[in-house]
Amino acid sequence: MLRLASHACIIVFLTILTQLSGIAWALSRLFRRPLPAFVILYTGLSLAAVWIAPLTGRTALSCFERGPLQVQSWVYCATNRTYVTPELRTVLQEAAATVEAVYPGTQTLVLDGSFPFLTGFPLLPHLSHDDGEKVDLAFYYADATGAYLSGQTRSSFGYFAFEQGSTHCPDQWLSLRWNLAWLQPLWKAYQLEPERNRLLIETLVEEPSIGKIFVELHLQQSLRLADDKIRFQGCRAARHDDHIHIQL
Ligand SMILES: [Zn+2]
Known part of the structure; x- marks a missing residue:
C-alpha cells in the first residue's frame, strides 16, 4: 500500500x-x-x-536552433516546457530578429512556455501558462562596463534573479510573489542592458497579436516603458523583474 x-x-x-x-x-x-x-x-x-x-495546436521551440531566438537551457526542452502556438512562435522569431538586426549578435532567450498538450493544464509555478499562448523571456544583461553579454543570464535558468526597486507590494504569505532573498547572493552581478530590453519590449508592444506584457513597475519606469499592453501583474502573482512575460 x-x-x-x-x-x-x-x-x-x-x-x-x-x-x-x-x-x-x-x-x-x-x-x-x-x-x-x-x-x-x-x-x-x-x-x-x-x-x-x-x-x-502547439509547436516546440527547439534547443538545437542557433539563430537570434534560443531556448535558455536544454532543461526546458528536456522537460517539455517549450511549447507555444505557431502564432506565438512567429512573434518570438520576428521580435528576436528585429533586436538582432539593430544589435547584431544579440540572442533572445526563451524560458518557460507551455506543455505540449491539454488547454488548462498549467505549467507550474506559472498558473497562466496553460494554452501555448504565454511565454517568458529572459532579460538581456551587461557587465559592469555596460557591455552586452550574449546568451548570458544572472541565474542558471534565467528566473529568480530579481532586480531590486521600489514596490508597493506588502510582504504576504500565500502569494506567488516570492522574493527568495536567500538566493540572490548566488547570482552573477550582471546588470540589465537597457537598450536591448527596451527595444524588445517596444517591438512586442507593436505586434498586434500580443495582448499583455508583464514587467514590474520599477522596471517600466527605469526602462521608460509606457503602453496599455505593458502591465503590472499584481502583488499576488510572481515578480516580473527577473524575466518578461508575454501573452497573445
Ligand atoms: Zn510567464
Whole structure:
C-alpha cells in the first residue's frame, strides 16, 4: 500500500514537472528493469510529442536552433516546457530578429512556455501558462562596463534573479510573489542592458497579436516603458523583474 502511494506521489510530481514523465513512470513499472525503461519511455514520449503536438495546436521551440531566438537551457526542452502556438512562435522569431538586426549578435532567450498538450493544464509555478499562448523571456544583461553579454543570464535558468526597486507590494504569505532573498547572493552581478530590453519590449508592444506584457513597475519606469499592453501583474502573482512575460 505504501509502495503504491509512493509511486502515486512520484507520478503526480513528474506530471507536474514535465506533463509526460508521470505516464512514463507508470508504464515503466510494467517492465522487469523499470529505470532504463522509464528513460526510454520518457524519451520516446517526448520525441513523439514534438510530432503530435502540432496536430493539436502547439509547436516546440527547439534547443538545437542557433539563430537570434534560443531556448535558455536544454532543461526546458528536456522537460517539455517549450511549447507555444505557431502564432506565438512567429512573434518570438520576428521580435528576436528585429533586436538582432539593430544589435547584431544579440540572442533572445526563451524560458518557460507551455506543455505540449491539454488547454488548462498549467505549467507550474506559472498558473497562466496553460494554452501555448504565454511565454517568458529572459532579460538581456551587461557587465559592469555596460557591455552586452550574449546568451548570458544572472541565474542558471534565467528566473529568480530579481532586480531590486521600489514596490508597493506588502510582504504576504500565500502569494506567488516570492522574493527568495536567500538566493540572490548566488547570482552573477550582471546588470540589465537597457537598450536591448527596451527595444524588445517596444517591438512586442507593436505586434498586434500580443495582448499583455508583464514587467514590474520599477522596471517600466527605469526602462521608460509606457503602453496599455505593458502591465503590472499584481502583488499576488510572481515578480516580473527577473524575466518578461508575454501573452497573445
Ligand atoms: Zn510567464
